Every structure is written in structure tokens, then in C-alpha cells.
Amino acid sequence: MTAAVWIQLGASLAAVLFIAWLVRAMGLGADPRIEDAAHAIRLADEAEAGFGGVEVARDRAGFAAIVRNAEGRMLLIRAHGNHFAARPVDASVIGRLDKDFLTLTTRERTFGAVTLQLGKEASVWASRMREVVRG
Amino acid sequence: MDNLPDPVVYAVPAFILLLIVEMIVSLRRDKRRYEARDTLTSLMLGTVSQVAGALVGAAVVGAALWAYQFRLFDIGMELQTWWWAWILCFVLDDLAYYVFHRSAHRVRWFWASHVIHHSSQHYNLSTALRQTWTGFFSLSFLFRMPLFLIGFPPAMVFFCAGLNLIYQFWIHTEAIGRMPKWFEAVMNTPSHHRVHHGVNPRYLDANYAGVFIIWDKLLGSFVPERDDEPVRYGIVKQLGSFNILWAAFHEWVGIAKDVWNAPWQHKLSYMWREPGWSHDGSRMTSDMIKARWMAGRRVEEAAE
Numbered sequence: 001m002t003a004a005v006w007i008q009l010g011a012s013l014a015a016v017l018f019i020a021w022l023v024r025a026m027g028l029g030a031d032p033r034i035e036d037a038a039h040a041i042r043l044a045d046e047a048e049a050g051f052g053g054v055e056v057a058r059d060r061a062g063f064a065a066i067v068r069n070a071e072g073r074m075l076l077i078r079a080h081g082n083h084f085a086a087r088p089v090d091a092s093v094i095g096r097l098d099k100d101f102l103t104l105t106t107r108e109r110t111f112g113a114v115t116l117q118l119g120k121e122a123s124v125w126a127s128r129m130r131e132v133v134r135g
Numbered sequence: 136m137d138n139l140p141d142p143v144v145y146a147v148p149a150f151i152l153l154l155i156v157e158m159i160v161s162l163r164r165d166k167r168r169y170e171a172r173d174t175l176t177s178l179m180l181g182t183v184s185q186v187a188g189a190l191v192g193a194a195v196v197g198a199a200l201w202a203y204q205f206r207l208f209d210i211g212m213e214l215q216t217w218w219w220a221w222i223l224c225f226v227l228d229d230l231a232y233y234v235f236h237r238s239a240h241r242v243r244w245f246w247a248s249h250v251i252h253h254s255s256q257h258y259n260l261s262t263a264l265r266q267t268w269t270g271f272f273s274l275s276f277l278f279r280m281p282l283f284l285i286g287f288p289p290a291m292v293f294f295c296a297g298l299n300l301i302y303q304f305w306i307h308t309e310a311i312g313r314m315p316k317w318f319e320a321v322m323n324t325p326s327h328h329r330v331h332h333g334v335n336p337r338y339l340d341a342n343y344a345g346v347f348i349i350w351d352k353l354l355g356s357f358v359p360e361r362d363d364e365p366v367r368y369g370i371v372k373q374l375g376s377f378n379i380l381w382a383a384f385h386e387w388v389g390i391a392k393d394v395w396n397a398p399w400q401h402k403l404s405y406m407w408r409e410p411g412w413s414h415d416g417s418r419m420t421s422d423m424i425k426a427r428w429m430a431g432r433r434v435e436e437a438a439e
Contacts, residue, residue: 016182
């Protein structure tokens with residue numbers, strides 16, 4: 001590659017970093033939270049049309065939630081940037097209970113592990129996860 | 136091949152300026168339209184896309200010149216004589232783009248390359264720059280081959296393609312509501328293209344146009360934006376990550392895993408069938424999502 005190409009590439013990278021910095025410096029963005037059970041059910045329906053959630057375990061801070069439908073299927077929803085992303089809670093998801101906290105680790109490394117503070121409900125949902133694993 | 140400048144290079148300063156203007160508008164109207172990590176991901180994907188394009192540029196030009204030697208007509212480049220050919224080339228290149236774009240959403244092999252562009256849950260001007268790294272590998276350049284075979288000089292086609300790309304930049308915004316009616320009727324607009332980026336079942340697989348929305352209206356893929364249903368952006372299975380390598384390659388990884396694990400008779404189908412297809416019906420295609428949504432609506436309407 002010629003020097004001109006390297007300069008062009010360097011200038012592009014500098015512009016990219018500048019704009020990303022500017023977005024942060026201007027205070028753009030949001031801190032999305034799952035407000036309540038109804039919100040979690042709506043997010044589950046958006047993630048999977050017709051999911052039909054009937055029961056919700058919502059993280060105390062609203063960062064994440066588990067939504068269960070009438071068939072017993074579960075969706076894990078967590079904040080991602082200004083929005084939310086969801087994954088099914090199936091047999092491949094590893095659950096770890098630690099008192100009031102339930103940590104779910106999906107097979108997808110880029111999705112990461114999600115820890116929900118659920119209070120006394122944590123053990124109830126942990127046992128539901130075990131039911132899923134048992135099939 | 137005749138030398139013409141790449142119009143996209145000259146448009147870059149305007150892209151940056153408009154991005155900053157849109158950010159200021161977002162600051163006043165809705166701060167959620169931008170997110171720093173999302174913008175960084177989009178722009179990094181765009182920068183690497185340029186590098187990837189430059190690396191394979193010679194091969195794409197070579198393929199174009201090879202096809203051009205079998206041309207049906209001799210079409211010149213000189214504007215005063217061949218002005219009509221320039222217009223025709225621009226229109227036909229836009230039709231070729233429509234065919235490519237529709238295939239890119241309906242054939243998983245092409246989708247694996249195009250999905251990068253849809254992987255943001257935001258819809259702003261930085262999303263426009265979130266472009267593929269693997270377009271050459273997915274053979275997307277083949278869709279323009281008919282133009283060379285007709286006889287449009289490669290330099291003319293690539294110039295028109297550059298103008299097409301520039302046009303598509305400004306329509307990636309929520310800052311503009313609707314354009315005048317006559318414009319919305321003929322041209323692709325922010326409103327039409329918002330629908331294209333939507334994951335609401337109603338909006339899935341619609342509005343593939345580049346410049347002229349008439350292709351969608353003629354070929355049955357047009358869906359208007361509704362004020363009572365705001366568009367949710369992204370992909371059916373949201374990435375949930377700002378990792379640029381994952382954004383660029385996740386669908387290719389998915390294809391590789393599926394082909395590896397599938398029974399022999401279904402291996403090819405995981406490449407050429409629509410995204411979401413599975414041999415055991417365990418996943419949802421966009422058609423299945425729409426059908427389920429429609430069924431749900433019918434039940435709701437019956438209950439009312």
C-alpha cells in the first residue's frame with residue numbers, strides 16, 4: 001500500500017474515533033431499564049412475535065428479566081446499548097444461583113452472562129431452569 | 136477502462152458533516168437515537184468495508200472487463216452524445232441493485248454478507264456506513280454483470296453505482312418524517328427505508344429499493360410506514376453485542392455450523408434457502424413470523 005492510502009486510512013480512523021467521542025461528549029444515548037412486568041412481556045413479544053409471556057422475573061434494577069409463557073418456554077431479556085436483546089432460556093443456558101442472584105450464561109460468548117437480582121424469587125426461577133434442562 | 140473519479144470519496148466530507156448535524160438534531164429531539172458504542176461499531180465496520188473493497192477492487196474491475204468483451208452494444212461515455220445512456224445506466228443499475236438487495240434478504244448466502252448493514256438497533260446516518268466486509272466473497276458483484284453484457288462501459292456503471300450509494304446515505308435517518316407526496320411516490324425516502332430496516336412482522340422483507348421506490352411498487356414488495364406502528368430496527372435475533380468481528384461474521388459462522396451439522400440432503404439448503412430456514416422447522420423464517428403475527432391479529436380481532 002502507498003503512503004497516500006495509509007494516510008487516508010489513518011485519517012478515516014481518526015474521524016471515526018472523533019465522532020464516537022463526540023456522541024459520548026454530547027451526552028447522547030440512554031440508560032434503558034425494564035420498567036415492570038408488562039414492559040418485559042411486551043419486549044418478549046417484540047423479540048418473538050406471539051411469545052405470550054405470562055410470568056416475569058425482573059431484575060431489581062431493571063437491567064434484565066426472564067419471561068415465561070404458558071407453554072413453559074422462557075426468554076432472557078437484557079439491556080443492550082439504548083435497547084434490549086433477548087435469547088431463549090433452553091437447555092444450553094447455564095444457571096447459577098447465589099442467594100438472591102441468578103446468573104444465566106448463554107452459549108453465545110458475545111451475548112455474555114447476565115446476573116439478575118431477583119430476591120427470594122431467584123431460587124424459584126433457578127428450579128424452573130433445572131426443569132428446562134431436564135426437558 | 137476509462138478513468139472516472141469515485142464519487143463516494145468526494146462525498147465523505149458531506150457524510151461527516153451531515154452526521155454531526157443529525158447528532159445535534161438528536162440532542163434536541165431524542166437522545167436515544169445515538170449510542171456511542173453503536174456509532175463506533177457502525178463507523179469501524181464502514182472503514183474496514185472500504186479497505187476490503189479496495190483489496191478486491193481489481194478483481195471486481197477485472198470481472199467487469201471480462202464480461203464487457205461479450206457486450207451486445209457499443210455504448211460511449213461522452214456525455215453530450217450519450218447522455219441518455221448515462222440516465223439509462225443509472226436506472227438499470229438501480230434495478231440491478233433492487234434484484235441484488237432482494238436476494239440479499241431472501242438467500243442466506245447473500246444475507247450473511249448483507250446482515251452487517253442491518254445489525255444495528257439504531258437507525259441514523261452512521262447506520263448507512265455500516266457496510267459489508269464480505270460482499271466479494273458472497274459474489275454480490277455478479278448482479279451488475281448484465282449491465283456490462285448489454286454494453287454499458289464498466290467506468291460508467293461503477294460511477295452510477297457510486298451515485299446510487301451516495302443517494303442511499305441520507306435516507307438512513309429518523310430526523311426526516313415524510314417527503315412531499317410526489318417524491319414519496321417515486322423515490323426511496325427515509326420513511327420507506329425505515330420500513331426496510333424494521334423487524335416488526337408487518338415490515339419484514341419490504342422496500343428493497345436503492346433510489347427508486349417504483350421497483351418495490353411494481354414487484355409487490357412495497358410496504359408503507361404507518362404512524363401507528365413505530366419501526367423497531369435491527370435483525371430478528373438482535374446481536375446483543377458491539378463486537379465488530381461478530382457483527383461481520385456471525386451469519387457466516389452460523390452457516391458453517393448448520394452445514395456441518397445438517398444431514399447431507401439438507402446441507403446446501405442452509406446456504407441458499409431464506410434466513411431462518413431449518414430442515415426440522417425448529418426456527419422461524421420471516422414468512423413464518425409474519426404468518427404467526429397475522430394469526431395472532433385475527434384472534435385479537437375476533438375477540439373484539
